Amino acid sequence: MRGAWTTTRVRDAEDRLLRRVPSARLMRRAAYGVAVEAAVMLRAHTGGTSGRRVVLLVGAGNNGGDALWAGAFLRRRGVDVTALLLAPGRAHPEGLAALRRTGGRVVEVGDHDEVTAVAPRLAAADLAVDGIVGISASGPLRPVAAEVVSRLSCPVLAVDLPSGVDPDTGAVPGPAVRATATVTFGARKPLHLLGPGSEHVGELRVVDIGLGPELGEPDLRALDRHDVGLGWPVPGPADDKYTQGVVGVAAGSSVFPGAAVLATGAAVAATSGMVRYAGPAADAVRSTWPEVVVTGSVEDAGRVQAWAAGPGIGVGETGRRVLEQVLAAGLPTCLDADAITLLARHEELWDLHDPDTTWVLTPHEGEFTRLAGEVGTDRVDAVRRAARRFRCVVLLKGNTTVVADPDGHVLVNRSTSSWVSTAGSGDVLTGMIGALLASGAEPALAAAWAASAHELAGELAARGAPIGASALVPSVSEAIRVLRRSAGLLP
Numbered sequence: 001m002r003g004a005w006t007t008t009r010v011r012d013a014e015d016r017l018l019r020r021v022p023s024a025r026l027m028r029r030a031a032y033g034v035a036v037e038a039a040v041m042l043r044a045h046t047g048g049t050s051g052r053r054v055v056l057l058v059g060a061g062n063n064g065g066d067a068l069w070a071g072a073f074l075r076r077r078g079v080d081v082t083a084l085l086l087a088p089g090r091a092h093p094e095g096l097a098a099l100r101r102t103g104g105r106v107v108e109v110g111d112h113d114e115v116t117a118v119a120p121r122l123a124a125a126d127l128a129v130d131g132i133v134g135i136s137a138s139g140p141l142r143p144v145a146a147e148v149v150s151r152l153s154c155p156v157l158a159v160d161l162p163s164g165v166d167p168d169t170g171a172v173p174g175p176a177v178r179a180t181a182t183v184t185f186g187a188r189k190p191l192h193l194l195g196p197g198s199e200h201v202g203e204l205r206v207v208d209i210g211l212g213p214e215l216g217e218p219d220l221r222a223l224d225r226h227d228v229g230l231g232w233p234v235p236g237p238a239d240d241k242y243t244q245g246v247v248g249v250a251a252g253s254s255v256f257p258g259a260a261v262l263a264t265g266a267a268v269a270a271t272s273g274m275v276r277y278a279g280p281a282a283d284a285v286r287s288t289w290p291e292v293v294v295t296g297s298v299e300d301a302g303r304v305q306a307w308a309a310g311p312g313i314g315v316g317e318t319g320r321r322v323l324e325q326v327l328a329a330g331l332p333t334c335l336d337a338d339a340i341t342l343l344a345r346h347e348e349l350w351d352l353h354d355p356d357t358t359w360v361l362t363p364h365e366g367e368f369t370r371l372a373g374e375v376g377t378d379r380v381d382a383v384r385r386a387a388r389r390f391r392c393v394v395l396l397k398g399n400t401t402v403v404a405d406p407d408g409h410v411l412v413n414r415s416t417s418s419w420v421s422t423a424g425s426g427d428v429l430t431g432m433i434g435a436l437l438a439s440g441a442e443p444a445l446a447a448a449w450a451a452s453a454h455e456l457a458g459e460l461a462a463r464g465a466p467i468g469a470s471a472l473v474p475s476v477s478e479a480i481r482v483l484r485r486s487a488g489l490l491p
């Protein structure tokens, strides 16, 4: 599990640390970490450090200060260092003096002509260190910085974060550095784990600067495959089909039986408990998944420990009746697709929400907007607020899946591929979450585990070529196997 802290929290922690440790020492610790990583990269890419050419891209603040101090350390190893001051007159004075003392070159690059003048140096660089902007960043790279960055053809080491990426959301609103590696200090920031910005980070190294004791609980966490594999429920010696949890699936309609087949199949694959299907797509479900106990209505379904409801039930009267019956059961429930639209349209459905049972809502952006308003650029904040407001676990779908519980805890899952971005794949996710809820898994974890296994199932099914959602279902078992192997539970 990897935690991340917002920039506000990092600054607060830094303020507390600064009462004990002088700021110059802190910056030198940070810069030393950058210099060590720069030397590793130089050796990897050029076979050595002495005489290799490093350009420092230096902005107006402490992030530039880190780069300048790192440059001073590198000079002592014989590296040829040139600092390009992108905010001339505002570069960190002590860092600048340190670099000059060690014989580093300093060039002001404040406009287009000055960029042109340094073009040969940029083209010849073995490594660039991005100290343009750090946690005080706002907006994309400014035009001169963007032009400098666009002229680089060498590996780039980002200081704290790739400049141009929003630190708290991972948004990339315009030109941004694409780093080969990033050295961050004391704590990951949200951009290191989520959003398109996380793809700009490259290899991430967290350098200890003594911040740990001041940090407290992270603002968000990313589960690793290891965590998911460790938690995934499997049958034990004392288990039977009932003890592992029975999930009811209320999905699909006679016109759209596909959602029922996908959600039910995914529930069958996700755990070894029992699956009941209740609804008008009974024939299709029965003929595809003979192990499922099928009834025509929720009322007749029999006992279950959790429900997965919504995909394909429709948003008219029939769908609404189905949803009412599911919600009235007062059980942990995964609510997706039409169920979310119905909840957005009919406020009175919320009266069926017993505050002690957890609903897991799994909207895509459109459904989220219907329910809680625009997502905006800060997805974590939007999901956290919705979870608080509705007293539900909310899972927002997308390349980075964000899960929040009503107490403000956030789990994120950034996908390494996008194969599951295909029609019907949300129905598969619903079935998986339902099965995990029935097994007794903690609801936010159930949602995050399912997102991780779902994405992996997509990767395994696709093997490099597009797939439909039906192909995901048989890959769910293989995905769980891979996750359990990552946790050391399988050879």
Ligand SMILES: NC(=O)C1=CN([C@@H]2O[C@H](COP(=O)(O)OP(=O)(O)OC[C@H]3O[C@@H](n4cnc5c(N)ncnc54)[C@H](O)[C@@H]3O)[C@@H](O)[C@H]2O)[C@@H](O)CC1
Pocket (backbone or CB within 6 Å): 014, 018, 023, 026, 027, 028, 030, 031, 059, 060, 061, 062, 063, 064, 066, 132, 133, 134, 135, 136, 137, 138, 139, 140, 141, 142, 159, 160, 164, 185, 209
């Ligand atoms: N505070 C501390 O104790 C420590 C801070 N450290 C470094 O300090 C950094 C934060 O430094 P600062 O708060 O001075 O601020 P930054 O260096 O992040 O930014 C400096 C200034 O750049 C400008 N700026 C904002 N967005 C920009 C953009 N898109 N393009 C160009 N300029 C932009 C703003 O005027 C901003 O104040 C961290 O990221 C880290 O690298 C480290 O030295 C570790 C210790």
Ligand SMILES: Nc1ncnc2c1ncn2[C@@H]1O[C@H](COP(=O)(O)OP(=O)(O)O)[C@@H](O)[C@H]1O
Pocket (backbone or CB within 6 Å): 337, 364, 396, 397, 398, 399, 400, 401, 415, 417, 418, 419, 420, 421, 422, 423, 424, 425, 426, 427, 428, 429, 454
């Ligand atoms: N670009 C993407 N990369 C990775 N996963 C994605 C991407 N876009 C969507 N997804 C995932 O694909 C699934 C789509 O679900 P959903 O929108 O409900 O589709 P449907 O309603 O057709 O079943 C979700 O699990 C979502 O997180």
Ligand SMILES: [K+]
Pocket (backbone or CB within 6 Å): 063, 130, 131, 132, 133, 134, 158, 159, 160, 161, 162, 163
């Ligand atoms: K940076």
